[in-house]
Amino acid sequence: MQIGKSLSIGAAAMLTAMVAPATTEAQSPRYSFGRVQISTLPFDPHLVVRSATYIPSGKVLVSYADKVSDDPRIVKLAVIDDDGKNMRPFFAQRLPDREKDNGIRFMVFPDNKRIFLGDFIIECATSIDDCTAPALYPVQYPAEVASGDHIAHRWSEMIVAPDNQHVSWTTLLSNFAAVVFVGALQKTDDGYKIVQSQIISTLDPFKKDPKHPDGVLPQTVRGGEVKQFIHGGSAISLAGAISRDTPDSVVQYLGSGRMEAITDTPGYTETTIFSPDERLGITMTTRFSKRTDPAILGLMPRPYPASLNMGLSMFAYTYSVTGVRRERIGSIGPALIDVQASKAGGEYAGANLNTQEEWVYRSPMSWHPSSKKAMWTEGRRSDGAERIQIVHLPDYRPQAAVPAKGLPSTISYGLSDLSLVRKQAQTSRNIDVKIYGRKSGYIHYRRTPAGLTEKIYVDFSDDGQAVYTGEERLQANPQGRSIYSAKLRLSGPRPGTMDLQITFGPLGGAMPAKLLFEPDASGIPMTHGYVEYGGKRLTVEALLP
Numbered sequence: 001m002q003i004g005k006s007l008s009i010g011a012a013a014m015l016t017a018m019v020a021p022a023t024t025e026a027q028s029p030r031y032s033f034g035r036v037q038i039s040t041l042p043f044d045p046h047l048v049v050r051s052a053t054y055i056p057s058g059k060v061l062v063s064y065a066d067k068v069s070d071d072p073r074i075v076k077l078a079v080i081d082d083d084g085k086n087m088r089p090f091f092a093q094r095l096p097d098r099e100k101d102n103g104i105r106f107m108v109f110p111d112n113k114r115i116f117l118g119d120f121i122i123e124c125a126t127s128i129d130d131c132t133a134p135a136l137y138p139v140q141y142p143a144e145v146a147s148g149d150h151i152a153h154r155w156s157e158m159i160v161a162p163d164n165q166h167v168s169w170t171t172l173l174s175n176f177a178a179v180v181f182v183g184a185l186q187k188t189d190d191g192y193k194i195v196q197s198q199i200i201s202t203l204d205p206f207k208k209d210p211k212h213p214d215g216v217l218p219q220t221v222r223g224g225e226v227k228q229f230i231h232g233g234s235a236i237s238l239a240g241a242i243s244r245d246t247p248d249s250v251v252q253y254l255g256s257g258r259m260e261a262i263t264d265t266p267g268y269t270e271t272t273i274f275s276p277d278e279r280l281g282i283t284m285t286t287r288f289s290k291r292t293d294p295a296i297l298g299l300m301p302r303p304y305p306a307s308l309n310m311g312l313s314m315f316a317y318t319y320s321v322t323g324v325r326r327e328r329i330g331s332i333g334p335a336l337i338d339v340q341a342s343k344a345g346g347e348y349a350g351a352n353l354n355t356q357e358e359w360v361y362r363s364p365m366s367w368h369p370s371s372k373k374a375m376w377t378e379g380r381r382s383d384g385a386e387r388i389q390i391v392h393l394p395d396y397r398p399q400a401a402v403p404a405k406g407l408p409s410t411i412s413y414g415l416s417d418l419s420l421v422r423k424q425a426q427t428s429r430n431i432d433v434k435i436y437g438r439k440s441g442y443i444h445y446r447r448t449p450a451g452l453t454e455k456i457y458v459d460f461s462d463d464g465q466a467v468y469t470g471e472e473r474l475q476a477n478p479q480g481r482s483i484y485s486a487k488l489r490l491s492g493p494r495p496g497t498m499d500l501q502i503t504f505g506p507l508g509g510a511m512p513a514k515l516l517f518e519p520d521a522s523g524i525p526m527t528h529g530y531v532e533y534g535g536k537r538l539t540v541e542a543l544l545p
Helices: 313-326 339-343 420-425
Strands: 035-038 048-054 060-066 075-080 088-094 112-114 120-124 136-142 152-155 158-160 166-173 179-185 190-201 206-209 217-218 225-230 235-240 250-252 259-261 269-274 280-285 333-340 359-367 371-381 386-393 433-437 440-447 453-461 467-473 480-490 497-504 530-534 536-539
Touching: 035 217, 048 359, 048 371, 048 386, 158 225, 217 433, 225 269, 235 269, 269 339, 269 359, 280 339, 280 359, 280 371, 313 359, 313 497, 333 339, 371 530, 440 467, 440 480
Parallel strands: 136 190, 250 269
Antiparallel strands: 035 386, 048 060, 060 075, 075 088, 112 120, 120 136, 152 166, 158 166, 166 179, 179 190, 206 217, 225 235, 235 250, 250 259, 269 280, 280 333, 359 371, 371 386, 433 440, 440 453, 453 467, 467 480, 480 497, 497 530, 530 536
């Protein structure tokens, strides 16, 4: 769970959010996991919930405050049963300020003795359950990412491996790029430091095309925002993209570098947190919110969406997630999924765990060690109150938790030269490349420092059947109006058409990334059009506020 810069603290959070309603059962089709029962954890109405997560013992770690206006760096922690009983505070301290941090995150170690806060570790002598005198230790990151004008945030997310030793984190650079690392925690006389660090994300998405002097070959794009170690520590769940221009949940296998799609939705799906037996997952998604689901941006797959990125994720996130949390009526889930069914694709959606329109998902998501319960927090849009939600699966028969087996001994694509981080931050965003189809045509891909991204498809085909012709264009202006347009035709076994223009308002403000439907100087609405693919037709007018 995370507070501070990455999580706004809701106003009036001591109100009715803390009063548990009766347990509700999701009304939905039959699922492999059976009935879905959702309840609210009862919490002291005189305290302010900031966030909560299950810990390895099955208890709940709660971050709370006395009042909404309290300094977010004053951290108060307690353990509580998931029926709201036996609350036991054990930590209360203001964390020292750290330049280049990204708020505060609470990642509990599998040993149930330590909590990784991003820049600090809280350590108990026995366990968190009965901790009485926890120590606070600073964490020293590699010098190349700890600070400097090339670093925006030293970490965006950070996670702990099942072996209690290795960690992974995503660093945000000043040029809006991101780099993913793995490393090992080493205890020192006065804290911890991260050693043996390696870069495990792709730095250059292109290689020279030996068959075309003016061409490049798109590479597998590894990395994203890290979310969870899985498969005993041999893989990582991330937010990324494989088949669409909008984000999905992916897994990166550390040994081979192979990327696997866990979800495949045309809208916005960011995270999958796997159950301990790794058969189920809980994921943040817009799939149940037709009014705010940006599926029109991802309905028709385009070639190499990770390396030939149009920059749509920022607008999709701000419109469908940030805007919904602030004011826009809509839902970001979460969804409960059967992982194998989700990987199979199709129309699989899982179970919608959002029960009330005025309450909106907030991170984190976590699982009880039994794999029969999961937890997340929600904020009320009207007043910012927060509550802790629990889903119980009474019919589910879990398997044994996946055992820890450590990270692979070798990550063949890993880079230990961390001086590459500064070079990556200094890399120009000026890209002008051609990608030739294996069977015909090419794509001309351009990105400029002025915010223009453009793809021109000239009879492009990798298989000789699906042929792309047309163009996409995004002129980004985060403080003003940004315009995405597409006139693109896909011919072949699964034909498709994109003919639309979407004009977004500023990314800041009360209604961020607002879709502007007003007519332009020529009398044409600034936002209009449609996409057809796979027998579906989506119109952007369906997103009218």
